[in-house]
Amino acid sequence: MNLAKRAALGLAAPVLALVVAAVVASLVLVGTGDDVAGFWKTLLTWPQGRNIVNILNASAILYISGVAAAIGFRMNLFNIGVEGQYRVATFAAAAFAGAGWLPGKLNTVVAVLVAMLAGALWAGIAGLLRTTRGVSEVISTIMLNAIAGSLVGYLLTRVGSSTGNTRSTKQIEQGSWVGGITIFGDSPTKLFGLSLVAVVVGVLFWLLLNRTRFGFDLRASGASETAAVASGVDVRRMIVISMLMSGAVAGLIGMPTLFGDAHNYGSSFQTGIGFAGIAVALLGRNNPVGIAFGALIFAFLTEQGNLLNILVGVSPDIVAVTQGVIVIAVVIAYEIVRRYRVRLEQASVGEQLEAQPAPQPKEPVS
Amino acid sequence: MRRFSKIAAVALVGALALAGCGSGSGSGSSTSDGSKAVADACKSSSNNQGPKVGLAYDVGGRGDQSFNDSAYAGMEKAISDVDASCTEAKAAPDENDTIRAERLRTLAEGGFNPVIAIGFIYSPAAATVAAEYPKTNFAVIDGYSTTIPKAPLKNLSDLVFAEEQGSYLVGVAAALKSKAKHVGFVGGTHGDLIKKFEAGYSAGVKSVDPSIKIDVQYLTEDPNDGKTGFENPTGGKDAATAMYESGADVVYHAAGKSGLGVFDAVQTAGDGKWAIGVDSDQYLTVDKAQKPHILTSMLKRIDTAVFDYVKANADKSVKSGFVAYDLKVNGVGYSKSGGFVDDISDKIDAAAEKIKSGEIVVPTDPAKVK
Numbered sequence: 226m227n228l229a230k231r232a233a234l235g236l237a238a239p240v241l242a243l244v245v246a247a248v249v250a251s252l253v254l255v256g257t258g259d260d261v262a263g264f265w266k267t268l269l270t271w272p273q274g275r276n277i278v279n280i281l282n283a284s285a286i287l288y289i290s291g292v293a294a295a296i297g298f299r300m301n302l303f304n305i306g307v308e309g310q311y312r313v314a315t316f317a318a319a320a321f322a323g324a325g326w327l328p329g330k331l332n333t334v335v336a337v338l339v340a341m342l343a344g345a346l347w348a349g350i351a352g353l354l355r356t357t358r359g360v361s362e363v364i365s366t367i368m369l370n371a372i373a374g375s376l377v378g379y380l381l382t383r384v385g386s387s388t389g390n391t392r393s394t395k396q397i398e399q400g401s402w403v404g405g406i407t408i409f410g411d412s413p414t415k416l417f418g419l420s421l422v423a424v425v426v427g428v429l430f431w432l433l434l435n436r437t438r439f440g441f442d443l444r445a446s447g448a449s450e451t452a453a454v455a456s457g458v459d460v461r462r463m464i465v466i467s468m469l470m471s472g473a474v475a476g477l478i479g480m481p482t483l484f485g486d487a488h489n490y491g492s493s494f495q496t497g498i499g500f501a502g503i504a505v506a507l508l509g510r511n512n513p514v515g516i517a518f519g520a521l522i523f524a525f526l527t528e529q530g531n532l533l534n535i536l537v538g539v540s541p542d543i544v545a546v547t548q549g550v551i552v553i554a555v556v557i558a559y560e561i562v563r564r565y566r567v568r569l570e571q572a573s574v575g576e577q578l579e580a581q582p583a584p585q586p587k588e589p590v591s
Numbered sequence: 592m593r594r595f596s597k598i599a600a601v602a603l604v605g606a607l608a609l610a611g612c613g614s615g616s617g618s619g620s621s622t623s624d625g626s627k628a629v630a631d632a633c634k635s636s637s638n639n640q641g642p643k644v645g646l647a648y649d650v651g652g653r654g655d656q657s658f659n660d661s662a663y664a665g666m667e668k669a670i671s672d673v674d675a676s677c678t679e680a681k682a683a684p685d686e687n688d689t690i691r692a693e694r695l696r697t698l699a700e701g702g703f704n705p706v707i708a709i710g711f712i713y714s715p716a717a718a719t720v721a722a723e724y725p726k727t728n729f730a731v732i733d734g735y736s737t738t739i740p741k742a743p744l745k746n747l748s749d750l751v752f753a754e755e756q757g758s759y760l761v762g763v764a765a766a767l768k769s770k771a772k773h774v775g776f777v778g779g780t781h782g783d784l785i786k787k788f789e790a791g792y793s794a795g796v797k798s799v800d801p802s803i804k805i806d807v808q809y810l811t812e813d814p815n816d817g818k819t820g821f822e823n824p825t826g827g828k829d830a831a832t833a834m835y836e837s838g839a840d841v842v843y844h845a846a847g848k849s850g851l852g853v854f855d856a857v858q859t860a861g862d863g864k865w866a867i868g869v870d871s872d873q874y875l876t877v878d879k880a881q882k883p884h885i886l887t888s889m890l891k892r893i894d895t896a897v898f899d900y901v902k903a904n905a906d907k908s909v910k911s912g913f914v915a916y917d918l919k920v921n922g923v924g925y926s927k928s929g930g931f932v933d934d935i936s937d938k939i940d941a942a943a944e945k946i947k948s949g950e951i952v953v954p955t956d957p958a959k960v961k
Contacts, residue, residue, distance in 0.1 A: 275696070279689055312815075374813030378781060381814060389735020389749070390711040390784035392814060413696075413723050414689065482687060492782055492814045493712045497685025527683070527690065534680050535645075535697050538634075541683035 242558035274409030283524035285420035290502025293474040295511040306366025308499025309373030314344035315479030319490035323395030340476040348472025393491025417485030641674035645703030649710030655848040665897030691716035755791030757923030762795020765841040775834035779820030779846035781809040788845035827852030835860035843867035874928035
């Protein structure tokens with residue numbers, strides 16, 4: 226196939242997916258009796274400065290979550306536990322940083338490491354259960370999510386302090402906050418300093434996958450476990466290591482908000498990013514660049530959901546439906562395009578064969 | 592890889608679908624004609640000349656027949672009495688302070704004034720946004736937003752309630768009506784807010800008879816999991832059923848929409864079993880078959896607070912800072928619908944007088960109930 230054809234095919238899947246998602250979302254809106262034209266007009270208005278900043282922050286957080294999930298997915302490990310891992314990790318980091326044992330930015334750095342460690346350990350439990358006891362990581366991580374929520378809730382009542390009707394860890398000293406980056410002068414919101422961690426995570430993930438022996442082993446184990454074993458990969462070791470890495474990255478999810486905005490972990494801290502990350506990873510097909518687009522689309526839809534709700538009266542549930550439809554549409558679209566490509570390749574091979582002089586039949590046709 | 596992502600997608604979609612079913616069945620009974628009719632009240636008021644109110648709900652929103660509906664009832668009164676108009680903004684699950692702040696900003700920028708945030712979770716967001724829009728008034732129900740800014744803001748109010756006092760009164764009612772000397776409490780999330788209900792209730796029960804056994808069950812220990820806590824009628828039903836089966840004959844709930852499950856449980860448990868509602872007068876909204884079991888409801892007059900606040904905006908007499916709604920100003924209380932507490936209301940009212948006079952100080956922490 227020539228280059229242009231290839232590029233067209235590469236673009237076909239995402240475009241097809243978005244078109245399908247748009248059609249389905251419109252049908253849902255017609256079904257619920259909402260204002261379809263208003264929906265698209267509002268959704269596609271260029272966001273204000275502060276909204277762009279919010280979208281970037283939300284994408285960074287979703288991106289980290291997506292990469293955490295993708296590390297497991299690449300190796301056929303369905304780590305659904307990112308949710309629990311980041312909550313345990315964020316709580317640990319908030320409690321550590323709030324205690325203020327270390328001065329200034331040193332406190333921040335060590336707290337981030339504490340978060341990675343806590344996330345890795347929480348994920349490691351599932352990894353160990355899988356390798357030593359053969360427990361499916363799907364089951365164990367779901368259970369660990371539930372335990373994480375209750376554990377953090379319990380610890381909050383033990384070490385947290387209350388303000389009004391909420392309970393949170395101690396406020397982090399101002400010296401350990403990470404300042405925001407002003408993108409638009411008139412925007413009251415700023416890009417969280419630690420949102421840039423997402424870029425670092427993305428680059429490292431790409432390097433790890435494509436430029437290291439570990440990454441090769443990871444992809445090999447994911448593609449075929451038996452083949453990987455045959456070629457000398459210690460799959461059990463790989464499972465534990467990739468769970469630990471997935472957990473460590475999950476530990477970073479809460480950091481931009483913790484040090485940039487909330488400054489403590491309490492009842493109003495965001496939950497559910499771990500689950501959103503799974504969808505984002507699927508949307509991005511576990512590819513470092515793809516996940517970035519997935520995160521951006523999800524963050525954009527969530528941010529515009531506010532406007533849709535207030536200006537057009539569309540329920541936020543519809544926005545959630547749209548997000549879900551996009552994920553399904555992407556999976557289906559890639560499958561359709563893959564089949565089409567296979568057929569095209571077969572056809573072109575066939576053409577080439579026909580163009581050549583027909584080979585002599587081995588046996589004469591009688 | 593390809594097969595994997597297919598399986599993963601199916602699993603994810605399945606999980607989302609199941610989650611959808613869960614919340615669907617929860618709200619099924621409440622998205623009846625009642626809430627549909629109310630939905631139009633906000634839209635049909637758009638030409639009114641009074642204050643343009645922006646209402647920001649927390650997850651769940653209207654239709655819980657309890658907390659949020661009570662806020663809306665106050666809004667309806669404001670529409671008819673002070674010619675107010677309103678727009679509602681609903682929250683999606685799993686938000687953070689940035690998203691909540693953006694909702695309040697969008698309302699403020701849309702020209703809505705005042706903006707009322709329903710739920711303490713909006714406190715940090717309201718504190719941030721109130722500073723950015725000094726000409727718009729913000730109020731947070733159950734909030735603590737005014738404790739956040741370093742200097743007090745003139746346009747920020749927290750409308751707070753003495754839930755423990757109202758809960759004390761229904762605790763007295765529960766103790767007086769319990770033949771088995773065994774009562775129960777079902778809470779939503781195990782956080783400081785709901786603990787106030789538990790503390791007041793326990794103190795009220797113990798004030799009548801210290802030997803009465805009190806079962807306490809929270810639907811989740813995770814304070815961030817409002818969904819399992821407050822939008823979980825199945826969980827509420829399971830918890831209450833267990834209490835009735837173990838011998839309790841009165842169960843009080845402070846669990847929002849999950850409380851609808853407690854009412855299902857009391858209906859199944861049958862004669863001689865009671866349930867106590869919360870926030871709104873829930874006798875008025877439950878199914879007919881459940882009415883004979885609704886002993887009373889702890890009234891948290893969010894409707895009064897919302898109405899007063901909108902009216903204060905119309906009169907330009909808004910009070911910033913904490914605005915407390917306790918027994919003295921009828922901010923909390925108990926309902927008499929159904930007439931099941933008529934025979935004991937003199938005793939309950941006597942307890943109320945003692946609280947008003949300061950003779951009884953109701954604890955807000957269950958650990959401090961004697």
